[in-house]
Each structure stands twice: as C-alpha cells, then as structure tokens.
Amino acid sequence: MNKDSKIYVAGHRGLVGSAILENLKKKGYSNIITKTHKELDLTKQIDVANFFDREKPEYVILAAAKVGGIVANNTYRAEFIYENMMIQNNVIHQSYLSKVNKLLFLGSTCIYPKNTTQPMKEEYLLTNTLEYTNEPYAIAKIAGIKMCESYNLQYGTNFISVMPTNLYGPNDNFDLEKSHVLPALIRKIYLAKLLSESKEDDVIKDLNLSSIEEAKKYLEKFGVTKDSVEIWGTGKPMREFLWSEDMAEACVFIMENRNFKDTYSESQKEIINTHINIGSGKDISIKDLAENIKDIIGFKGDLVFNTEKPDGTMRKLTDVSKLNNLGWNHKVEINEGIKKLYKWYLNN
Numbered sequence: 249m250n251k252d253s254k255i256y257v258a259g260h261r262g263l264v265g266s267a268i269l270e271n272l273k274k275k276g277y278s279n280i281i282t283k284t285h286k287e288l289d290l291t292k293q294i295d296v297a298n299f300f301d302r303e304k305p306e307y308v309i310l311a312a313a314k315v316g317g318i319v320a321n322n323t324y325r326a327e328f329i330y331e332n333m334m335i336q337n338n339v340i341h342q343s344y345l346s347k348v349n350k351l352l353f354l355g356s357t358c359i360y361p362k363n364t365t366q367p368m369k370e371e372y373l374l375t376n377t378l379e380y381t382n383e384p385y386a387i388a389k390i391a392g393i394k395m396c397e398s399y400n401l402q403y404g405t406n407f408i409s410v411m412p413t414n415l416y417g418p419n420d421n422f423d424l425e426k427s428h429v430l431p432a433l434i435r436k437i438y439l440a441k442l443l444s445e446s447k448e449d450d451v452i453k454d455l456n457l458s459s460i461e462e463a464k465k466y467l468e469k470f471g472v473t474k475d476s477v478e479i480w481g482t483g484k485p486m487r488e489f490l491w492s493e494d495m496a497e498a499c500v501f502i503m504e505n506r507n508f509k510d511t512y513s514e515s516q517k518e519i520i521n522t523h524i525n526i527g528s529g530k531d532i533s534i535k536d537l538a539e540n541i542k543d544i545i546g547f548k549g550d551l552v553f554n555t556e557k558p559d560g561t562m563r564k565l566t567d568v569s570k571l572n573n574l575g576w577n578h579k580v581e582i583n584e585g586i587k588k589l590y591k592w593y594l595n596n
C-alpha cells in the first residue's frame with residue numbers, strides 16, 4: 249500500500265475498525281474512506297455495488313460484522329449467520345468485481361473445533377465439530393475464509409483472512425447482555441463498587457435511568473448489587489485476550505507484508521492455510537480475570553458464579569508462531585490492558 253492508496257475501512261467506528269483507522273492514520277495513510285452503518289448498510293447488495301462503483305477503493309479492510317458475546321451469539325443465532333454472510337458476500341464479491349488490490353477479512357478463533365488440541369494452529373480448521381453457542385457466527389466466518397480462498401484460486405485476487413483471538417479496547421461494547429466478558433465485567437464490577445460506596449448519582453448517570461430504584465432493579469437482572477457481582481458460567485473456561493490496538497498493528501502489518509501467494513505452495517500445487525492467527529499466545533481463566541478486574545477497580549464484595557449461563561468453549565488459545573515468525577508480536581499484557589480499558593471507560 250502507498251500512503252495515498254485509497255483504503256476502505258468497513259466498520260470504522262467499532263472496536264477493531266476504529267483501532268485500524270487510527271493505526272493507518274498514524275502511519276501516514278491519508279486517503280481512507282469510511283461509511284457508518286446508517287450511511288451504507290453492507291447487507292444491501294445494490295447499495296454496496298453502487299458504493300464500490302462510485303468510490304473504487306484500492307484496498308479493503310472488512311471490520312464490519314454482527315458481533316457479540318456468548319449470550320448474544322447464542323440468542324440471536326439467525327441474525328448472526330444472516331447479517332455476517334450478507335456483509336461478507338457483498339463486500340468480498342464487489343471487491344473482486346472492482347479489482348481491489350488486496351482485501352483483509354476478519355474471522356475469529358471460534359472457527360476452530362470446540363475440543364481441538366491447544367494451542368490452535370491454522371491447519372486445525374474443519375477438523376472437528378464447532379462450539380454450539382456460536383456455531384452460526386463461526387460458520388459464517390468459515391464461509392468468509394473459504395470465499396476469499398476460492399476467489400484467489402479462481403479469479404487471482406489477493407484476499408487475506410486473519411483469525412483474531414478475543415479482543416478488547418477503546419470503543420468496546422459495554423452492553424451488559426450483549427457484550428464480551430472483559431468490558432461486561434469492568435462495567436458490572438464498577439457499578440457494584442459505586443453501589444457499595446452509595447454513589448447513587450453516578451450509578452443513575454452510567455445507566456442513563458431516572459431513579460436509583462430503577463437502576464437497582466435493572467442491575468439485579470445482571471446480578472449486580474452492593475455486595476456481589478454475578479459471573480456467567482463456572483469461571484473455569486480459559487480465554488486469550490488481545491488489546492485492540494495490538495490487533496490493529498497486526499492487521500496493518502499483514503496488509504503491508506503478506507500476500508495470498510505466500511500461502512500457496514508451488515511444489516505441492518496447493519494452498520497452505522490462507523488464514524493467519526492473531527493473538528497473544530497467553531490465556532487466563534475467567535475466574536482469575538474477574539479477580540484481577542475486581543482488584544484493579546477496588547471492589548471489596550463477592551464474585552458469584554451463575555452456572556445456568558453457558559461456559560462455551562473450555563479453552564481456545566491460538567498458536568501465533570506463524571505471525572511471530574513474520575516479525576509481529578503483541579505488546580500489551582492483560583493487566584495493563586484492563587487498567588487502560590477501565591480508564592477509557594471512566595473517561596468515555
């Protein structure tokens with residue numbers, strides 16, 4: 249990519265898209281196009297076709313998707329498969345028709361089998377059955393990888409797929425029902441601390457409600473009181489987390505340094521995994537994560553595990569050796585990242 253190349257970042261207001269946009273700007277890329285969901289609904293084929301005809305981007309980073317935590321994935325199963333398939337079909341196909349030089353497709357580590365060997369290597373894709381709670385989302389993501397791969401092989405395009413681990417950072421989703429674990433626990437534990445310190449005005453302001461009675465009733469649904477905070481599941485699942493700005497650095501690194509031909513073996517006449525993992529290579533149990541967040545926020549109450557809620561996959565740790573060998577490594581460790589996100593939350 250040249251500094252004046254026309255780059256379309258889809259999903260630029262989201263957790264990942266906003267970090268990628270900042271990273272590109274910081275590196276001097278000056279010709280970036282963005283559209284909000286309201287301005288361009290990527291599930292609409294004609295609108296996406298018209299947008300590509302009009303704008304003719306040279307590079308595309310596809311960070312727009314229907315995204316959510318374990319309960320959102322499990323509850324809105326139809327929306328997760330439909331919207332993700334539509335968005336990626338439209339953007340990938342139009343990128344081919346308008347001769348985009350390179351496209352980056354974002355998958356997720358939930359594409360790997362539920363009970364696979366750890367850490368998970370790229371080649372474990374499609375070797376066994378998936379985790380049930382996010383199967384529709386994972387199937388859409390697998391279709392995206394295979395679509396990029398198929399277009400590369402049949403049409404000679406240069407479409408790359410990355411599989412990031414669980415991400416967190418600025419512009420994260422803090423909704424108590426639909427978000428991922430890390431922002432959810434920061435917000436729940438922070439609100440419990442406010443309740444324990446009788447800071448009722450701050451609780452009302454955070455929830456945008458009109459009275460403390462209303463706020464307490466709402467928080468009870470999520471197991472948040474002045475004395476305790478509910479943690480979903482057993483606390484035993486292990487998760488690997490990556491700070492979104494590290495993820496953005498990896499994505500831009502890959503856009504600058506990796507091409508589809510790097511995944512094709514001339515001697516074997518076959519592709520060797522078109523996708524590449526992005527992660528920190530380190531994991532932590534949900535219980536330890538919750539304890540660390542509790543310590544950082546300074547909440548003195550209890551953590552209560554609700555085993556009626558799903559655990560999901562018990563472990564998903566990526567093997568990042570492929571990306572590390574190309575020269576990229578993560579920078580932000582988990583406890584530093586929790587502190588940074590807590591600070592971001594308080595300021596925003």
Ligand SMILES: NC(=O)C1=CN([C@@H]2O[C@H](COP(=O)(O)OP(=O)(O)OC[C@H]3O[C@@H](n4cnc5c(N)ncnc54)[C@H](OP(=O)(O)O)[C@@H]3O)[C@@H](O)[C@H]2O)C=CC1
Binds near residue numbers: 263264265411
């Ligand atoms: N968060 C995570 O832990 C992980 C995320 N990923 C992947 O990274 C990518 C980005 O995720 P993340 O940043 O977390 O998601 P967010 O929910 O934070 O952001 C999603 C973005 O997509 C846009 N969007 C959603 N639907 C549409 C649509 N129909 N038309 C146009 N724009 C749309 C939203 O636009 P608007 O802001 O205008 O509403 C938003 O900017 C996704 O592909 C996701 O699968 C992978 C692994 C982990």
Ligand SMILES: C[C@H]1O[C@H](OP(=O)(O)OP(=O)(O)OC[C@H]2O[C@@H](n3cnc4c(=O)[nH]c(N)nc43)[C@H](O)[C@@H]2O)[C@@H](O)[C@@H](O)C1=O
Binds near residue numbers: 317385432
């Ligand atoms: C990125 C990834 O994100 C999703 O998968 P997930 O890794 O299971 O994501 P999660 O962050 O929602 O949960 C992680 C763990 O944490 C536990 N947990 C405790 N307490 C809360 C809690 O309060 N909220 C949430 N969300 N989880 C909680 C929860 O029960 C689970 O054991 C995929 O659907 C898919 O979208 C995907 O690819």
